[in-house]
Amino acid sequence: MKQLIKLSPWLKRLYSIQVPFQDDLGAMDLDDLNLGDFKYYKESESLTQYTSLKQPIIFISKLNNPFTNLAIEDYIYNAMPLSHNRLMFYINSPCVVIGKNQNPWQEVNLRVLNDLKIPLLRRFSGGGTVVHDLGNVNYSYMTEKSKFNRFKFNQLIIKNVNSLPNNKFEIQLNERGDIVTTDGFKVSGSAFKLSKGKSYHHGTFLLNSKLNVLRNLLSRDDEMGVVHSKSIDSVKSKVQNMELQTEEFIESVCNGFIDEFETDDDRVRVVEIDNDMILPNEVYTTVEKLKSWDWIFGHTTKFSHTFTKDDLELVFHVDKGLLKQVDVNKTEDDFKYLIEYVNNHDLKYTGSNVAGYVTNDEVSDWIGSCIDGTI
Amino acid sequence: MIKTLFRPASISIKSIKPSQLRSFTTTNPLSFVLNKDSPQYKYLHEWKPIEHKFTEEHEYLKVYDDSTALLGITQYASQALGDVTFVELPEIGDRIEKGDTIGSVESVKSASEIYSPVSGEVIGINDALEGTPSILNHDPEVEGWIAHIKLDDIAEVKDSEDLLDKENYEDFLKKDD
Numbered sequence: 260m261k262q263l264i265k266l267s268p269w270l271k272r273l274y275s276i277q278v279p280f281q282d283d284l285g286a287m288d289l290d291d292l293n294l295g296d297f298k299y300y301k302e303s304e305s306l307t308q309y310t311s312l313k314q315p316i317i318f319i320s321k322l323n324n325p326f327t328n329l330a331i332e333d334y335i336y337n338a339m340p341l342s343h344n345r346l347m348f349y350i351n352s353p354c355v356v357i358g359k360n361q362n363p364w365q366e367v368n369l370r371v372l373n374d375l376k377i378p379l380l381r382r383f384s385g386g387g388t389v390v391h392d393l394g395n396v397n398y399s400y401m402t403e404k405s406k407f408n409r410f411k412f413n414q415l416i417i418k419n420v421n422s423l424p425n426n427k428f429e430i431q432l433n434e435r436g437d438i439v440t441t442d443g444f445k446v447s448g449s450a451f452k453l454s455k456g457k458s459y460h461h462g463t464f465l466l467n468s469k470l471n472v473l474r475n476l477l478s479r480d481d482e483m484g485v486v487h488s489k490s491i492d493s494v495k496s497k498v499q500n501m502e503l504q505t506e507e508f509i510e511s512v513c514n515g516f517i518d519e520f521e522t523d524d525d526r527v528r529v530v531e532i533d534n535d536m537i538l539p540n541e542v543y544t545t546v547e548k549l550k551s552w553d554w555i556f557g558h559t560t561k562f563s564h565t566f567t568k569d570d571l572e573l574v575f576h577v578d579k580g581l582l583k584q585v586d587v588n589k590t591e592d593d594f595k596y597l598i599e600y601v602n603n604h605d606l607k608y609t610g611s612n613v614a615g616y617v618t619n620d621e622v623s624d625w626i627g628s629c630i631d632g633t634i
Numbered sequence: 635m636i637k638t639l640f641r642p643a644s645i646s647i648k649s650i651k652p653s654q655l656r657s658f659t660t661t662n663p664l665s666f667v668l669n670k671d672s673p674q675y676k677y678l679h680e681w682k683p684i685e686h687k688f689t690e691e692h693e694y695l696k697v698y699d700d701s702t703a704l705l706g707i708t709q710y711a712s713q714a715l716g717d718v719t720f721v722e723l724p725e726i727g728d729r730i731e732k733g734d735t736i737g738s739v740e741s742v743k744s745a746s747e748i749y750s751p752v753s754g755e756v757i758g759i760n761d762a763l764e765g766t767p768s769i770l771n772h773d774p775e776v777e778g779w780i781a782h783i784k785l786d787d788i789a790e791v792k793d794s795e796d797l798l799d800k801e802n803y804e805d806f807l808k809k810d811d
Binding site: 358359360383384385386387409449450451452453454455489490491560561 | 745765
């Protein structure tokens with residue numbers, strides 16, 4: 260790795276020798292040599308050149324891939340020098356994001372999630388489950404651990420959003436530190452992470468989200484089985500959109516950040532992250548982790564999942580996402596193979612995996628559909 | 635430091651249960667039964683550590699003369715975190731390098747990393763924290779131990795500049811306020 264880093268400036272020089280730049284091109288080049296397209300040539304920027312700068316920086320991601328955005332956020336956080344605040348904004352295409360220590364089978368309607376082909380992510384911070392879509396802006400405020408405060412950044416948001424001339428709903432902080440309208444509807448959810456010397460507070464902000472989809476993704480009924488676990492439970496809240504434009508919201512929070520942290524010696528820099536930005540390898544490694552079954556599902560502590568139908572009671576015991584034990588309340592030939600298999604092998608706990616070992620088709624479809632809608 | 639930060643959300647008067655009022659004793663909460671058969675019992679209640687060290691990230695390390703150590707978070711950290719709702723433990727057999735994350739604690743929507751100030755192998759974890767994370771609030775420095783580590787080299791503890799003794803740690807806390 261170290262060797263690669265040492266090599267790279269040399270490689271860069273090697274490859275850049277032949278590249279003509281806009282400034283080098285004369286009228287003749289453009290007309291006669293068909294090099295006109297180089298007018299649009301822009302040298303690619305790399306994210307790493309900004310992440311360690313010793314000044315406050317606002318990163319605005321123009322990317323909508325939730326895996327990439329979460330990985331970039333994590334990278335910026337890990338690379339930030341202590342005592343130079345960072346603020347990042349990102350908007351994700353539809354996805355469900357659970358807290359670091361949550362149980363997806365307990366929090367998410369996996370059947371709806373799979374039907375809608377919406378990705379599930381497990382983030383690195385604590386807290387409960389949220390749904391992201393293009394009508395929701397995510398912010399992430401990173402600072403020193405000694406300056407960590409659960410309320411301060413939300414207060415900054417409230418102050419600046421309330422002063423927007425066309426803001427329709429006045430917002431305030433509730434006793435849990437959440438941003439709510441004066442009618443008590445939640446518009447933003449927060450979560451936090453603390454590491455050596457630094458911390459972040461990130462959150463969602465509902466502007467024009469599809470709340471009915473959000474509701475369907477997060478509501479489960481007992482027919483889908485009852486999960487007993489020691490994982491973190493989400494606190495259900497009634498939610499509402501702020502009906503503001505994305506740019507309006509981002510701009511007002513940016514202004515708040517600049518008012519708070521810019522001094523004559525410490526100017527705030529704004530960096531846009533778009534498709535042309537070169538991302539460091541760490542980001543891709545994190546994307547792989549965020550996409551892996553082992554992290555999304557496997558990082559769940561022991562739980563049991565109980566299904567009842569007529570006089571049948573079925574309990575699945577799952578540890579680290581693997582089905583470890585099956586209890587049935589009566590002798591049932593339908594589950595003979597499943598029990599035998601689970602006693603000798605690890606089985607990833609998905610509807611289709613479990614259904615595959617249940618011999619009765621009707622029962623197998625029912626179980627698969629209850630677990631996550633895959634059969 | 636973290637104290638001021640976590641304070642507002644950490645303990646609301648309403649949320650204090652009678653059992654939590656005993657936070658500052660080493661008595662176990664009623665929900666937790668002392669396990670005398672646990673391999674760590676003698677370390678916690680019979681043997682005296684030969685070194686008792688602290689980190690600036692508010693972890694403690696109790697080193698015993700068999701070259702093993704118990705790692706946990708300090709009383710100060712436990713109060714600063716607020717109600718602990720989940721503890722992520724390492725696994726027995728995990729290789730730990732000095733400075734590695736060895737687990738994390740979740741409290742009030744915050745995931746806080748726990749770091750190991752020493753290198754070695756995890757030979758014991760406190761399973762009780764999985765079922766009753768609040769032990770970390772009641773009794774972080776005895777029953778709330780997190781990991782039992784077989785040290786690679788006991789000299790690492792003695793020579794370490796990052797590890798504070800009790801007196802220095804207390805000074806550090808005062809300075810931090």
